Amino acid sequence: MPVPGVLVVCVGNDLVADDGVGPAVYEHLRRRPQQDGVRLSLLGVGGLELLDELEGDALLIVVDAVLGGARPGTISVRRVQDDDLCRPPPTDAHAIGVLEALAVGRALFPGVMPREIVLVGVEGQRFGEVGPMTGAVAAAAERAAGVVADLCAEVRGRR
Amino acid sequence: MSQTIIVDPVTRIEGHAKVLLDLDDGGKVKSAGLVVNELRGFERILVGMQAATMPAVTARICGVCPSAHAIAAAKAIDAATHAEVPVAGHLLRELLYMGHVIHSHAVHLFALAGPDLLFGVDSDPAKRNIVGIVEAHPVIAKKALRLRSLGQKINETLGGRGVHPVTVVAGGLSFVPTPERMASVTEMATEALALVQELAPPIIQALLALLEKSPQLAGIKQETAYLGTVRNGKLNLYDGTLRLVGADGKILKEFAAAAYAEHLVEHTYDWSYMKPVFAKVDGKEVVYRVGPLARVNLADGMETPLADAALTAFRAQWGRVVHVTALQEHARLIELLYACEKAVLLAKDPAARGNTLAPVTFTAGRGVAHVEAPRGTLLHDYQVDAAGVVRSANLIVATQHNYAAINRSLTQSAEALGVKGPADGNLLNGLEYTIRTYDPCLSCATHAVGRMPMQVSVRKDGVVLYDVRRDS
Numbered sequence: 001m002p003v004p005g006v007l008v009v010c011v012g013n014d015l016v017a018d019d020g021v022g023p024a025v026y027e028h029l030r031r032r033p034q035q036d037g038v039r040l041s042l043l044g045v046g047g048l049e050l051l052d053e054l055e056g057d058a059l060l061i062v063v064d065a066v067l068g069g070a071r072p073g074t075i076s077v078r079r080v081q082d083d084d085l086c087r088p089p090p091t092d093a094h095a096i097g098v099l100e101a102l103a104v105g106r107a108l109f110p111g112v113m114p115r116e117i118v119l120v121g122v123e124g125q126r127f128g129e130v131g132p133m134t135g136a137v138a139a140a141a142e143r144a145a146g147v148v149a150d151l152c153a154e155v156r157g158r159r
Numbered sequence: 160m161s162q163t164i165i166v167d168p169v170t171r172i173e174g175h176a177k178v179l180l181d182l183d184d185g186g187k188v189k190s191a192g193l194v195v196n197e198l199r200g201f202e203r204i205l206v207g208m209q210a211a212t213m214p215a216v217t218a219r220i221c222g223v224c225p226s227a228h229a230i231a232a233a234k235a236i237d238a239a240t241h242a243e244v245p246v247a248g249h250l251l252r253e254l255l256y257m258g259h260v261i262h263s264h265a266v267h268l269f270a271l272a273g274p275d276l277l278f279g280v281d282s283d284p285a286k287r288n289i290v291g292i293v294e295a296h297p298v299i300a301k302k303a304l305r306l307r308s309l310g311q312k313i314n315e316t317l318g319g320r321g322v323h324p325v326t327v328v329a330g331g332l333s334f335v336p337t338p339e340r341m342a343s344v345t346e347m348a349t350e351a352l353a354l355v356q357e358l359a360p361p362i363i364q365a366l367l368a369l370l371e372k373s374p375q376l377a378g379i380k381q382e383t384a385y386l387g388t389v390r391n392g393k394l395n396l397y398d399g400t401l402r403l404v405g406a407d408g409k410i411l412k413e414f415a416a417a418a419y420a421e422h423l424v425e426h427t428y429d430w431s432y433m434k435p436v437f438a439k440v441d442g443k444e445v446v447y448r449v450g451p452l453a454r455v456n457l458a459d460g461m462e463t464p465l466a467d468a469a470l471t472a473f474r475a476q477w478g479r480v481v482h483v484t485a486l487q488e489h490a491r492l493i494e495l496l497y498a499c500e501k502a503v504l505l506a507k508d509p510a511a512r513g514n515t516l517a518p519v520t521f522t523a524g525r526g527v528a529h530v531e532a533p534r535g536t537l538l539h540d541y542q543v544d545a546a547g548v549v550r551s552a553n554l555i556v557a558t559q560h561n562y563a564a565i566n567r568s569l570t571q572s573a574e575a576l577g578v579k580g581p582a583d584g585n586l587l588n589g590l591e592y593t594i595r596t597y598d599p600c601l602s603c604a605t606h607a608v609g610r611m612p613m614q615v616s617v618r619k620d621g622v623v624l625y626d627v628r629r630d631s
Contacts, residue, residue, distance in 0.1 A: 015204070015219050044225070044323070048266060052308055100289055107293045108301055130204050 004058040005037035006152045007114065009050060011064040011098065018065050018072070018124030018137045021144070025063045025122070028145035038152045050101040051109065059155045060114035061148055062098050065137075066121030073123060073136030075144050077151075080117035120147055178590055179430065180573050188578060191569035193562070193594065194431045205552040210236050210521065210543040211329055217539070217554070218323040226259035226314055227532035228539075229327040230397070235539040236329035238417065239526025240519045248331025250511040251317055253397040254344065255324060255332075256530070257502040258313025260396060261351055263533035264451075264495040265310060267598060268362060269303035272488045276365040279372055280592040281585065299361055302354055309351040313502060316344050331516040341506060348502035355492075355499045356465070362492055370485060379572055379593065380482035382406040383446050383564050384438060385453035388531045389413075392459035394497065396531040403438055403447065404457040408480035411440050416529040419538055425555070435562035436555060446567065449535025449560040450597070451490035456480045461493070463500035469493045484568060484596045521547035532557055534598050558599040568593050 008029065012022030026042045041053050054060070066076065085103040098119075106113050122144050125134045132138070183189045201220050208216060213232035218225035230252055237244055274287040277296065293300045317336060318324025326333045336344075370377050383406060390399035403411045403422070414422050424444060425434045437444035447453070461467040470493050477486060505511055523545045529538045535557030542551040558565075572593040576586050 013219065015201070015216075048270065048304065048307060049311060051304065052311065103290045104293050104300070104304070107290070108297060108304065130201055 004056060004115065005039060006035075006059045006061065006155050007053055007055070007057045008038060008040045008061045008063065008148055008152065009053060009098075010040075010042050011044070011062060013044065015130055017126040017129050017131050018133050019127050020133050021065045021122045021124060021137050021141055022063050024133065024138065024141035025120075025144045025148065028142050029148060032145065032149060035149070035152050035156065037156065047097065048101050048104070050098060051105050051112075054105055054109070054112040054114065056112050057114040058116065058158075059151070060117045061120055061151055062117070063120045063122075063144060063148060064098065065124035065127070066119075067127075068121070068123060070123040071136070072125040072134050073140035075140055075147055076119075076121040076123070077147060078119045078121065080119055118151060120144055120151070178569060178594075180578065182578060186578065188570060188573040190566075191573050191590075192428070192430065192566045193433075193569060193599070202552045202554055205541075205549050208549050210239065210526075210541060210547050210549050211519070213539075213541065213549065214327045214329065215323065215325060218327075220554075224259070224263065224532050224534070224537075225323045226256055226318065226327070227530050227537050229318075229324045230256055231528055231530040231532075231537050231539040232541075233327050233329050234398070234528030234530065235526040235541050236519070236543070237526070238528050239524045239541055239543045240329060240521055241524075242330045242519045243517045244331045245514045245517055247335075247511050247513045248515040248517070249398075250505055250508055251332045251336065251515055252327060254502060254505040254511065255314055255317040255327065256397055257348075257498045257505065258310045258315075258317070260498040260533055261310025261355075261495065261502065262307050262314060263310070264491050264498065265303055265307040267533070268488060268491055268495065269300070269307070271595060271598065272491075273303075275592060275595070276362070276369050276488065279369060280376070280588055281373065299358065302358055306351055306354045306358065309347045309354070310498075313344055313347050313351075316340055316347075328516070330519040333516060335513070335515050341512070345503065345506040348499065348506050352465075352496075352499040352503055355496050359469070359492055359496065363489065366485070366488055375575060376485045377483055378575065379484050379568065381448065381484060381564050381568055381571075382482050383448045383567075384411065384440070385456045385480075386438065386447045386449050386536055386560060387454035387457050388529070388536065389458055390462075393462040394454050394458035394460075394494070395462070396494070396498070398530075401529070401536065402457050403440070404480070406480065406482065408456065410457075411438075411445075416538060417527040419527065419529075419540075419555070423555070425559070433562055434559055435566075436559050437563060446563045447560065448564045449557050450487065451494050451533075452481060452484075452487040453535065454531065455490040455493055461497050463497050463504070465500055466493055466497035469496055484593070487596050487598075521545060534558070535560055558597070561597050561599065565594065565597050565599065568597070 010022040010026035012019045014020040014023040023042060029040055043049055084099055085106050122137060122140050124137050177194045179192045179194055181189045213236055214229040217232045218229040220228055270289045273292050277292055278287045319326050384403055386401060386403050388395050388399040389402045400413045400415055402413045405411050412422060422439055423436050424439055425436050427434050438447050455470055461470050473489060473493060521543060525542050527540045529536055537557060538555040540553040541549050544550050569590060572589050576589045578586060
């Protein structure tokens with residue numbers, strides 16, 4: 001039986017200002033040496049497509065822009081708890097968000113759910129326009145890729 | 160004294176929006192409008208780019224309908240360059256696109272409209288969501304998700320793995336699928352067709368039960384004109400001529416996408432960034448709708464047998480031209496059936512084998528093309544110079560066509576619901592539902608994780624009197 005791996009999913013739209021940070025982190029990770037057992041995926045708006053990616057991994061890392069009131073470029077690492085999936089935010093602006101998709105997965109396809117889920121967020125500021133990322137957000141992308149790589153290495157070390 | 164109520168933002172649709180409700184002196188609804196605050200500027204960034212990149216670049220505009228943009232752009236650049244796309248190129252693009260439609264319609268019916276259909280529009284918003292459906296109807300949920308996944312996989316098998324199709328290019332499709340790949344697509348399309356036939360009865364049943372439970376929904380209708388695409392009179396999503404019918408179903412005109420500017424006119428509002436579009440008929444500007452209901456209303460019939468039978472049954476029950484907004488979901492189901500049948504036919508078509516790509520040479524020129532996106536007619540219009548660089552671009556998306564009708568529907572819903580003060584959950588639910596039935600993409604794919612609570616602001620003479628919030 002294969003050893004459970006790590007799935008890294010980057011979410012966002014590289015045309016839309018700070019929403020581009022997920023794709024930017026994806027590009028940084030692609031340029032790094034590939035780690036064994038780590039799968040990397042870019043998922044646009046990150047809806048139900050996420051379910052197609054799940055393979056019962058040890059860890060799922062979701063990288064996305066966040067709006068939490070912190071300074072632009074602030075990186076946050078949050079472990080998604082069971083409670084987060086019990087009651088996903090009903091007012092997500094998107095069709096189906098990451099947490100909703102994971103909540104669906106947990107209810108219907110428990111066999112492919114990751115053992116652990118971590119959200120690596122990069123605080124964004126501008127989401128209402130086409131254009132480049134805010135400087136501080138763009139600068140955070142590479143650091144966020146480092147955070148993701150460390151998380152992957154940590155899981156590999158545990159095996 | 161007139162008042163304005165703002166509902167902000169609307170949930171479970173793309174982008175952010177708010178609704179303005181203008182009240183008259185007596186406190187009754189005078190008019191309503193969906194305010195789109197965000198200026199996207201997608202067209203602006205296209206200018207100066209290589210025209211050949213338009214399919215790939217415009218696919219990234221929208222995370223929900225990337226294939227629709229990619230195909231509309233590819234067809235427009237085909238037109239600008241007079242590229243002779245091989246038959247197999249067209250058929251495989253169409254097959255890829257059917258995969259996208261299957262995915263998109265399945266998601267909409269199951270995840271976006273499903274909660275309304277199965278729980279009712281007045282149910283608790285905390286439960287009226289996809290997780291609620293999964294808990295209440297796990298078997299249906301699994302089948303619907305499988306259907307969505309099959310559509311997505313058909314799209315990816317021909318379009319390339321990832322969010323956006325990369326094989327759709329000017330001149331056709333950039334690769335020739337192997338027989339094994341085509342066999343896999345045929346298998347997936349066949350399974351999708353079987354699944355949609357299983358899912359259709361419970362969806363129709365839920366819709367009927369909803370209309371019985373909430374009879375006011377049958378009263379929410381718009382007697383507008385309808386615009387959509389037909390080929391030989393039959394509904395087509397990939398290509399054909401644009402047909403405009405009146406509210407009575409009479410054909411007002413048919414025209415090629417390239418002539419859209421002669422028949423459609425864009426306007427601006429000073430209170431919203433979105434530009435509504437009207438049809439020009441006998442010197443008048445006419446409000447029309449696009450999308451599944453529009454398409455089934457204006458088509459003579461469906462090209463595939465099961466979908467055609469479904470349309471016949473639909474018309475027998477609801478009439479030849481249907482204006483009830485809630486029945487949009489039934490129309491979407493007919494199209495979903497069509498997309499599955501069409502995918503099977505295309506996958507098995509011997510003409511879909513062989514060369515898929517024609518050479519493309521740029522000369523200065525204009526290219527206009529369209530596709531029926533899941534939510535309605537999508538037009539791409541490019542002026543390209545001799546070096547193959549885009550000099551101007553104009554995109555008309557489904558929501559723009561529907562915008563005037565959305566505002567009319569909102570006015571009508573608000574009038575029916577009435578405005579009852581700061582804790583008016585029914586008003587929020589009703590207006591949300593009305594907007595969702597149009598499935599509008601307002602800003603295309605901005606994404607951020609974060610709470611976006613609903614807010615109602617009541618204004619009087621431009622001054623906010625009070626806010627009503629729903630934070631969870």
